[in-house]
Amino acid sequence: MEKPDSKDIVQGLYLSLLGRAADPEGLKHWVGELENSTIEELGDHFVSSDEFTSSSAAESPESFVRSLYFNLFDRQADKAGLDYWSAKLEQGELDEHQLVTAITQSASEADREAYNAKLAISDYYTDQVTQDAYDPEQPLTISGLHSNDELYAELNRLDSDYDSLALDQVGSSLAGNPLYKAEVGSGERKVMIITQQHGDEPLGTEASLYLLEFLAGDSALAQSIREEVTVTVMPRVNPDGFARWERQESGEQGVLDPRRNEANVDLNRSYDPDEGFDESQAPEAAAVLEVLDAFQPDLLLDYHHQNNYRNDEGSLDTMSIQWPTNPDVDPSVSETGQQAAVAIANSLENFDHDQLTLFPGSENPAIARNGLALDGTPTLLIEQRGLQEMDELALGLDLDYSALASALTLEALISMKGVVSAIADDSFDSLDPALAEQIPERSERIDFADLYGDDAYQPEVQDPAASEELQLVGAQTMEEPTMVEA
Ligand SMILES: [Zn+2]
Structure with a gap:
């Protein structure tokens, strides 16, 4: 040992x-x-x-x-x-x-x-x-996730506390929840971050609040980043789904899948540029596109959660990432996504609770990672573990999630800061996109029971x-x- x-x-x-x-x-x-x-x-x-x-x-x-x-x-x-x-x-x-x-x-x-x-x-x-x-x-742990009202209150607090941050409502969800973008910085380089297109995938949203507070703050590092980069965050693109997850967790039966929006649309299947989508059924995706078109980011990061995967050594994948993989995407656009992957790998090097792998990418042009890239925006998909834990919590399993959720939130924050900082200090452009190919494949899927089911109390005390x-x-x-x- x-x-x-x-x-x-x-x-x-x-x-x-x-x-x-x-x-x-x-x-x-x-x-x-x-x-x-x-x-x-x-x-x-x-x-x-x-x-x-x-x-x-x-x-x-x-x-x-x-x-x-x-x-x-x-x-x-x-x-x-x-x-x-x-x-x-x-x-x-x-x-x-x-x-x-x-x-x-x-x-x-x-x-x-x-x-x-x-x-x-x-x-x-x-x-x-x-x-x-x-x-x-x-x-050392976060105490619960921000409800929609708490999220809006926090965004408004940031807006009033920091002159360097601008908050704008950019749309409404089908159930009438406001959709916001928060913008920090005035630099020429532009990064857009969207989180929680799927309602039950919440930690990118939590991380983005820490990111905004850091970027808006008066540290020398934040000030220098703001001069070089403008960051726009759209936290919790699917507030209706998250509200449904909360209802499910409090015991309500027969709730529509919190992954989807109120019209049962998977928002992250709306972005095929050749197909378009019914905006009346997915105003949340329309708001993303509207912000994107106005902002014209150099890079878009899209935060999600996935299930549990464990490698031969017993380590769980904490984060899987992927750049645009549709063959019709301009290679230079995919390469920028790969550079973002390398920036994330570098940023996580000194964080102990991480195992970064490659998300197995499909060519589906309707997901943001590919669809937005087909229109010329470099993208990176980030999938952290934790989805199954959220599902089980909604089913009423007594599961302590706060330590894991906190580590994953911190991991997401480090990844966001890593990308934005690399762009701000110009090191991003010299990152070799080919290094992204060295990130290992995603590990083997494991059942939830393998991780939490056999929790019987069996102390084996060594002398x-x-x-x-x-x-x-x-x-x-x-x-x-x-x-x-x-
Ligand atoms: Zn997702």
Whole structure:
């Protein structure tokens, strides 16, 4: 088994025992300490720290186990787990740090993934934040998805908070929900991002809100990007479908497929330039085309979700991408899409919760990826995992989605920022489109039950004394980067 690196170990201690991402100075300090200490000794330091001993986790064995479940897996402890692990602690069979190791080692795949997601988010936060701006209360997971009203409120807040952002209503859905575009920047290069053409594919929308706030903000990087690039975002192109997903999730039966719009149209089958479509049945797609025609973007990114795919090594595909593949698309248009794929691969290189693969592309001219490209707009389709999780949530499955959704939202945000930044600093144009071909094929489809179904509680506790080095599962299961070289 590969030894986890020091950073992962320390970040794991912060997350599990203190419930927060490491602050930059703390991370540096404890990584240094680890050169002359064992992981065990470091764990003892954390457990005897004032921060830990004064926290509610230190009040009783039960409160410690409860806090661990939340810190590690982002969920409430189940009764069996709570009783089992509290007894271990109470009877002195395991100390706090050994308990962390034992719980992570016996976690289900879904729990392990939640933990890995939280670790990756913590790492990202620690890497990005300065010590001065560090916030110990930084949320490491998103709490729920924006409803339509919340989305509109957030867009309006951004519009009033930032002079650099302009919000315009560009249409209405069939059920009368407003469709917006939010525009930031004044640069010559133009990027358009559309999200959630399918109502039950929500995380590109969540990511786009973070992107807009970043781009509209007053950081030096955001200001320099705004000078070079204009970004137009149409978040949640299918609000009616998402509203139906929410109704389904709250128990309503017989709801029309939330993928589709209110007239049962799949919006992402509207874009064949030779066929056209009935705009009265798909005003949402008409609004996309209208914005596109007026804006004339150099690149369009289209965010979706797909099902679950897992490779031979057991890693799940977190994101699959594809450029225009219809043979009648001008090759230079497809090449720009490939460059966007390479920019995304590069941007995700340092994010631990990602596995990027190629979406198996069809030649269908009616999907945005091909149809818009046939009319000359370079496109890239982005499909993140999570669709099946959304479907199961709507069916009433008790599934904790927030850690996974948060990691996927962050992955989407990193991909958006990666493309926009590369265009802003001119590195985009020198990206070799051929490198996109090196992104691996999408993995094998797996059943939902393989991932979540066999979740029976079966703790298999190793004797901690028998393992020479205590390791955190999250660190062990970190996926190898699968990025192309650039
Ligand atoms: Zn979709």
